[in-house]
Amino acid sequence: MIQVCARNIDDVWFGLACAEPQVFATSFGKSEQEVLGNLLDSLPFNVPFQVYSTPLPFAQNALSSLKTIYDGEDKNFHFTLAVEHLPVYTQRALKATRQIPAGYVTSYGSIAKVVGGGPRAVGNVMANNAFAPLVPCHRVVKSDFTLGGYGGGLKVKYQLLCREKRGFTAEDTVDVEGKEMSIYPVEFALKRLDSIFSRKLPF
DNA sequence: TGCAAACCATAAC
DNA sequence: GTTATGGTTTGCA
Numbered sequence: 058m059i060q061v062c063a064r065n066i067d068d069v070w071f072g073l074a075c076a077e078p079q080v081f082a083t084s085f086g087k088s089e090q091e092v093l094g095n096l097l098d099s100l101p102f103n104v105p106f107q108v109y110s111t112p113l114p115f116a117q118n119a120l121s122s123l124k125t126i127y128d129g130e131d132k133n134f135h136f137t138l139a140v141e142h143l144p145v146y147t148q149r150a151l152k153a154t155r156q157i158p159a160g161y162v163t164s165y166g167s168i169a170k171v172v173g174g175g176p177r178a179v180g181n182v183m184a185n186n187a188f189a190p191l192v193p194c195h196r197v198v199k200s201d202f203t204l205g206g207y208g209g210g211l212k213v214k215y216q217l218l219c220r221e222k223r224g225f226t227a228e229d230t231v232d233v234e235g236k237e238m239s240i241y242p243v244e245f246a247l248k249r250l251d252s253i254f255s256r257k258l259p260f
Numbered sequence: 261t262g263c264a265a266a267c268c269a270t271a272a273c
Numbered sequence: 274g275t276t277a278t279g280g281t282t283t284g285c286a
Contacts, residue, residue, distance in 0.1 A: 146270085169268090173269095176268090177269080182270095206279090
């Protein structure tokens, strides 16, 4: 039985669908309804679930971990994500996305380079990411370092990235299935935005 | 800058 | 099977 629950922390709703020790979906947003809706949309077709008003300890712990990530802190969580029901390509793209450390971003194209397929296919996977912000799809931007899109809204994506500033200055790479994927300081993207909208952001 | 065409996995018909 | 749909990219005027 999958446990579905949501909790408000510092005025943000965080949601989780899990069956200890597996996490089936995560979500966050500004209303409980929005978050629960996202979770239910992400659940595999006909698995039984139950909505809990008071989350069990495992869920409580996972929910506060989401809040930690939301705040831009960089603890290493090792949750087991339930992805078997997803297409293989989707699994690989999500896995690559998980390798992007806080403080860095990469592009849809860079991910495509290591997992195959094309940039738009990667964009599709991000758009359907059932594990935000646990799988940090907010760290994936366009090749010109503008933001691209975000399910929760561009403002949210921008704010998440701002909190993850680490002061890195150089391009780097991470290992994804034996291949090197390029990553870039998040500042590259933030500065790019500043230069385009020297005063006002478009949101 | 702006626009058109190529790109590619999925979901929906 | 086929078509439609993107959180893209690249090239060219």
